[in-house]
Structures are given as C-alpha cells and as structure tokens.
Amino acid sequence: MNKQQPQHIPIDSTNPHSIPRGLRADARRNRQAVLHAAQQLFAREGLSVPLDEIARQAGVGPGTVHRHFPTKEALYLAVSIDQLETLVAEAAALADGDDPAAVFTLLARMMANGAENSAVKSALAAAEFDLRIVAPEVATALTGHVSDLLNRARTAGLVRDDITVEEVMALVAGAFTAIHHANTQTDPGRATHIAGIILDGLRPRY
Structure with missing residues (x-):
C-alpha cells in the first residue's frame, strides 16, 4: 500500500518540517x-487530550493552537x-566530539525518544505517514550522524564489524515496538533496561 502524501498537512508545503515562513x-x-506542551501531554495522557x-x-489561547495546527493530525506530525530535529541537533553535537562510544549515547536517546512519543508514532503509523517521506532531509541527516558515529565506534573496536547503519536504524525502530509491547512507556527504568539489552547486541563478541 502506498504511503499517504503529506500535502494536506497544514505545514509549509515546500518544506513540511520547517517552521512556517513569515512568523x-x-x-x-x-x-x-x-x-512542547503537546509532546508532554500526549506522552502522559494519550492522544485524546483536547x-x-x-x-x-x-x-496560549485555543485560537493560537488552531491557527498553527488546524487538525490533530497536523499536530501529531509536527x-x-x-x-526528530532535536535528535539531529544532539547527534551533531556528539559527532563534533571525540567520544568513541557516542553512538551508544545517541541510540539510547533515540530509543528513549521513541518510548516517550510512542502514542504519536503509533498514530502516524496507523495513518501511514512515514517521516522518511514527510521530512526526508531531517531523517537523512540523523541517519548520516548515526553512520559517522557507528564508524568511529567500529574503528575503536566498540561495535561489531558486521553491523550496518541500516541494521542499526532497524533495531532502533524495533526497540520502540519492544518497549511498547512490554508496556514500559511510562517506566523509564524498564525502558532503559530494554534499550540496554538491544544495544549490547551491537558490541563485539569475544
């Protein structure tokens, strides 16, 4: 089934992940x-929050929300x-450093972000929205940073030689499902434990 196209989402049609021009x-x-408020409330109370x-x-006033995001679908996507843009900024900062284990820091943050926003991600998946299609530049930037950090860790002997960035990104996506399946979205400790188990699979086998 073809993914839905984002043109009907009320975000800048030429660059749907950017802040609308002229604000x-x-x-x-x-x-x-x-x-920020929506992310917190969706994580704490679910998608039915008014x-x-x-x-x-x-x-802000209700009219302000409706002006920026006329539908909840638009708000979920935004x-x-x-x-995702926040993760890219964090990834860029880690890439500018010299910590050979930074890839584990980034992947743990990505998994935690997915757990925190699992309700929104589930809603987008149900609507067949793929962020790699809706915001390709941002998704590509994040994957690029993961690839760079993965290569740095591999050079330092901290990750397996047979791991590709595509496999790593697939593991991160799978972690969202694992955390959701274990009903640990509201239990950061257990979610971190599950993420740690997954990340241990990236380490060399001696």
Whole structure:
C-alpha cells in the first residue's frame, strides 16, 4: 500500500518540517510552546487530550493552537518532526566530539525518544505517514550522524564489524515496538533496561 502524501498537512508545503515562513518572533515562541506542551501531554495522557488543554498548558489561547495546527493530525506530525530535529541537533553535537562510544549515547536517546512519543508514532503509523517521506532531509541527516558515529565506534573496536547503519536504524525502530509491547512507556527504568539489552547486541563478541 502506498504511503499517504503529506500535502494536506497544514505545514509549509515546500518544506513540511520547517517552521512556517513569515512568523513573528512571538508567534514562533507560541508555536514551540504548543509543540512542547503537546509532546508532554500526549506522552502522559494519550492522544485524546483536547486541543484546548494543550493550549492551556502552553499558556496560549485555543485560537493560537488552531491557527498553527488546524487538525490533530497536523499536530501529531509536527511534534514528531520537532523531536526528530532535536535528535539531529544532539547527534551533531556528539559527532563534533571525540567520544568513541557516542553512538551508544545517541541510540539510547533515540530509543528513549521513541518510548516517550510512542502514542504519536503509533498514530502516524496507523495513518501511514512515514517521516522518511514527510521530512526526508531531517531523517537523512540523523541517519548520516548515526553512520559517522557507528564508524568511529567500529574503528575503536566498540561495535561489531558486521553491523550496518541500516541494521542499526532497524533495531532502533524495533526497540520502540519492544518497549511498547512490554508496556514500559511510562517506566523509564524498564525502558532503559530494554534499550540496554538491544544495544549490547551491537558490541563485539569475544
């Protein structure tokens, strides 16, 4: 089945993962506050939380939320892309460092992010939205950083020689499912434990 195309999502149609053009500074701050509040509420209370409650948590009026995100579908997508962009920034910072084990730090953060946002990711999957299609530049940037960090760890002898970046990204996606299946989304300790088991599989076998 073909993935749905993102054109009907009310985000900048030429670059759907960017902040809409022409926003004033206060409007940008409001938009980011809404995204932050939505991410927290979706993680804590599920996807049924009303948009008006998101507005209250963000400290803005309901009309502000509706102007930026006329539908919940648009908000789900924007929350996911915002989180992905945050991961790219974290990955870039790790890539600029010299820690040979940084790939484990990044992958653990990616798995934790997936656990925190599992409800939103499930909603997008059900609607057949693929972030690799909706926000290809961001997804490609994250994969590129993972690849660089993986190569650094491999050179240092910290990961298996037979691991590819495609396999690593597949393991991260699988970790979301494992954490969700174990009902540990609201238990960071158990979610971290599951992520650790998965990451141990990347280490060399002696």
